[in-house]
Amino acid sequence: MAESETAVSPPDLRVKSHPVLGDLPLAPVVRITVDGREIEARAGEVIAAALFANDIHIFRSSPHSGEPRGPFCGIGRCPDCMMTVDGVLNVQTCMTLVRDGMRVESQQGLGVWKGAEE
């Protein structure tokens, strides 16, 4: 993890400056993969925030109809942002912080266990 750089993402997707909150503070870069593609995230942010910052909006499909789903409640109450993270199914990406090297996968329905993976 490089301490000095900030996460690079399309600049218009981060709230970089704000009249009340001020400028977005610098944060170390964390690299995660989403469906095999590497993206950059800010250390200390939740997975869903990193995905939005990289213009990813479809997180999973519903178990019955297979329709696309994305973050809805933002507070860990609904299942719409759940993804498979490092092989663990149904991780609430709106509540779970990114970690360097994390593997995030879109989840189809209830997902499939692939056995214990570190």
Place this chain on the structure above:
Amino acid sequence: MKRVDVAVIGAGPAGIAAALAAAGAGAATTIIDESAAVGGSLRWRIASIADLPGAFRDLSGLPGVQLADALAERMNASRVDIATGATAWGWFEENIIGTVAASESYELQAASIVVASGSTDVMTPFAGSTLPGVMTARAVLIFLHQHRVFPGRRFAVIGSGRDADEVAMSIERASAAVVCRVDGVDDVRVSGDRRVERIEFSGETHTVDCVVAAFGRQPDAEIALQALAENMLLADAGGFVPLRGPDCETSVPRLYVVGDAAGNVRDAEAIAEGHLAGLAAAGAGADQIQLARDELAGLHDAERLATVDRLSLKVEAR
């Protein structure tokens, strides 16, 4: 098992006021919150929080996020034991609270419990409401202000009232566009290829990438309901609301409910309720409690008074 005099569940404005009051009255007090930092809903709000009561008057007018910081400072300077990252998941007999923190479960027993667990957003389904890009007002505020990322750039806001106005104001303050607003869901149709692309209502079509459902809040007093506190379904509060006596005590002795968990209130009222219940839970002096009761009563408007009266537990009828 950990034992305290007063356990407060939820560290939003109501819970913080309760914990500070209880600790100030000499009670060994623990406050539990699932978030990493105290402040509750204030953490994701930039609206100015006006007309705060009593000891909080000097903090009136601060944006929510800054008020959260100021309250956190007071908490840190107090004797309140702060358990953040901890979820109170169950109530058991003898006022025992099942709590989980960092995947470890433990029991907390309290002589008095103040439930200040707030609310969740109301959702009403509409055509296309499951598409990615449809989000609650609260989620949009959290992504914009806490996570500092745009869930979209062109927003439609559905709903009316305080919460809808606040989310629309917040989107514009973040320099994104509120393309359109519509009061109800009746003829609303949201569509797009696998995510939100447009919204139609009243014969209009707008190109948007995020649709905000701002239908207000519903009380989330789950811990009090588990304890079988008497309650009633109140349609305009969006759910089951615990009945309360004059000090916000429920039908379960020494179990109090304050703030949004007992039905939507303004922050000033939430704080006044928390302050009162905290004093009562700690067994503070009668004159101090009377002052807090008067302060709370002074904040009720006519509409609120009617609701309070409807929900007042007849203590003598217990």
